Amino acid sequence: MREPVSPDSSRLRLGVLGVVVLSLFSALLVRLWYLQVMASDQYQAVSTNSVRLVTTEAPRGRILDRNGVELVRNRISDVITVDRNDLPMRPDVKSRLAFILGISSDELQRRIESKRYSVYKPVPIARDVPKEKLIYVREHASEFPGVANTRLTEREYTQGELAAHVLGYTAEINSDELAARKRLRRGYKPGDTIGKTGVELSFENDLRGQPGIEELEVDAAGRVLRTLNSRPPVPGHDVRLTIDINVQRMVETALAEGLAAARQGQDRQYKKHFLAPAGAAVVLDPRDGSVLAMASNPTYNPSIYVDGSLAEFKRLQDPALHAPLNDRATEGLYAPGSTFKLVTSIAALSKGLISPNTTVDDKGSIKIGNQIFRNAGSAPHGRVRLDRALTVSSDVYFYSLGEKFWNARGRYGETAIQDTAHDLGLGEGIGRVPDPEIRKRLHDSNPKAFPNGGWFPGDNANLAIGQGEMAITPLQLGNAYATFANGGTLWAPRLGTEIIDADGTKVRDVAPRAIRHLDLPPTLRNPILAGLMGAVSDPKGTAHGAFIGFPYDRMPLAGKTGTAEVTNKQDTALFTAFGPATNPQFEVTVLLEEAGFGADAAAPVVRRICDGLIGEPLKPIARAGGAD
């Protein structure tokens, strides 16, 4: 039946074809076996691409003052959100929504595209939406597909500008912070909120809480199909501060009034009013380093970082406002002027350079090397001991100590004064409460305040009265005096007292931390204390004018004025005081930039704060008389 042509050949050729077909099918089966049996697990791991993790930030903890008053809390805000998967298709919805919210379509688009929010979650596009608008959107839901309303928590600063620098603010994490936190494995991601300054930064780990995590199954088009797994966010812990908000208010008012009063004063040297653009005030509890109040002026309202406009941000940069974001109490570096004489005194007595009875004849000036150094106004104070030298703030006395130290450097070392300054915590990073991780050593912050190639006895003399390159922060200065006041314990300044969880249960105490203890025997402490008490209460004391009528019997005070010369600027006014002198409960330090003598400008502010602390009636601040 078959055609006779080469049937065998045809058969052979069909056989070849069959073999080819068999081998092709075998190849498919082998591959199938490999993929589905041998390597299945390996591919399973890869194919989790249909699961997305979406994190929800936890509500931050509150910040309370020492009496439990809420300083920072979370406010519920009604928010309108947009599901990015729905809206791109509906320009009409977009324009309706923009109209309702009273914003332009471009602005709406910008908010929708904000990279701050996950693409798998609806994006908040308007906060604090008025009730009637919410209701309108809800009732016309069919006209607004993909639009929903929800509630978000926002930072609310109940006290306005009060304690702004202490509290700090939060904002979106930046790449550097992200990199640093990544290393710490803290689970931050771009767009998260993080504390930027102040307590918001230093207690970030307590305040933040744990972000909630949702595992969502997502299809190839990015639509969420279902939730596979979820862990709700754990709210952050509350932080109770050492700050007493009433004291803080009183201090900030005093500081602002003090600056205003300083501006009324006439600068004889420059023949114009003092500028007094800025200042700082610190109130410490010398017994454990607690910060009762800490102020920096000018200031700002941290809520700008929650809902501030661009114009408000720009205004903060206005030079006429003198950098309100800067925290001068913890970060401003200033020459301490005569307030530094405490350091020189302790150095001289403890190292045995002088005895309490050593006298110097103060003729108003002293020649060191071939240079003449003068008292303020060249006023002679006669033959003075250490205590008297402190009371009247004899520069000549301390110039001579500086010279003596330098001349005896073979015995005491070249940095005897600097060493004592360091022991008292100056330059120890203590000025930087918000960031305890930064430890800045005195030498690193003021390298020129140390003997270098061109160091002369005159440099040491300048150092001894707190001039030259020596620079400290107001908080460091207050803490150094607190250390002397409490008998020699250098406390790390403390802003938090305890951490409380969202249920009100205490998580932990923030214990006071002693950095070191200095040996201050009575033979050393008494003459210095007598000198400091004299500065306030002795009629010849530099600050006496500011404290006329102060109830010393109830509250004996010890203090020191300081007037620091600054190149091309008016003098910095400083005053620091603690009381009761022998059993101190508070230490008050005030610094006013470009405000003249410390006795004139800063001491009245301290007086006012002391009045407030002991419950005396508060009187308006006026410039006091007196030099230094």
Next chain:
Amino acid sequence: MSAVSVSTRSLGKDVRAPRDAAAPWRHVDVFLVAITMSLAGMGLLLIYSATQHKENVGDISATGYLKRQALWTAIGIVVMVVTAILDYRLLRDLAPVLYVGTVLVLVAVLSPLGTNTRGAQAWFQFGSFQLQPSEYAKLVFILCLASYCAAHRGDLDFRRLVTVLAVASVPVALIYRQPDLGTDLVFIAILMAMLLVAGARPRHIAVLTLLGVIGVVAVFQLGVLKQYQIDRLGAFLDPKGDTQRSAYNLNQSVNAIAAGGLTGKGLLNGRETNLSYVPEQQTDFIFTVVGEEFGLAGATTLLALFALLVWRTWRAAALARDLLGTLLCVGVLAMVVFQVFENVGMTMGIMPIIGIPLPFLSYGGSSTIASFAGVGLVLNVHMRRFA
């Protein structure tokens, strides 16, 4: 094996039929029909699984794919029956007319009469239906080659070989213009298989193979290919090397199959499938649905069905009463085998990504109907082996 013994074995089944033992309707390959229907049924199931989760897109609703494929399957069955009933020797006489007609249609599709979809000018649009002439052209091509070679009784010298190549090159060139590289490769596979069985000289076949290899290299070197074609091949060679669409296709496809494991995720339960991670899943990547939802067991079953279909086709080729019948079956066999190997191999990453449908399974009217027509041809040859 002699014709007598073959008929004896076949007669075993039909021994109770006393009259006209050679009547074609007595020798229908019911087994082949059953295999074909199983494949088509599986295709409907898989297309449903691949598309049921989709939202309405354009004018095709969620079950629209299923309904349309069911319609095409029904048409395909009718076409299969018609193809089987018309004696293939009559079809042989129609071959020249069909060839010219097909060439004209392939020219027409390149003209504005045709429709361009996804970069290929390969369709005629009729309302909401599309017709892809190159799918039907495959069968005409098989018929023409078989007619010519059979006419020369399996003796293909150089001159006849050149004639065959010339005849083949016209539709191949027209389809290349669309461009549809995949269908061209099917034509070449059919051509090579038929030349092999039709009696081309072994050295001619060797030279053609060599020319083919050189051609592939030249195509790459001379920049004849479009960039997307090179990308696809590149993705095959280095699937992790790029994040482009081509490599994405391949990775998702391989992932879906691997996710199936031994027994699969179960019908409609494939995650990659339900989440639309595999592009073109209801058409060229339909095999991934079997792979993911039915695992090794299901995929092997599917391949076994194809293997049975190929075996029945090969058997029909061997049993055919003339060389024409043998060559027709060989052509259909080459078409099915190449498409299965290329398509399944592509989804598993052992073949380059070239858009070729999986016969009976991929969503698409022309492909489904043409596949049924191919089986119709085999049935035709098989049932007339005594007539």
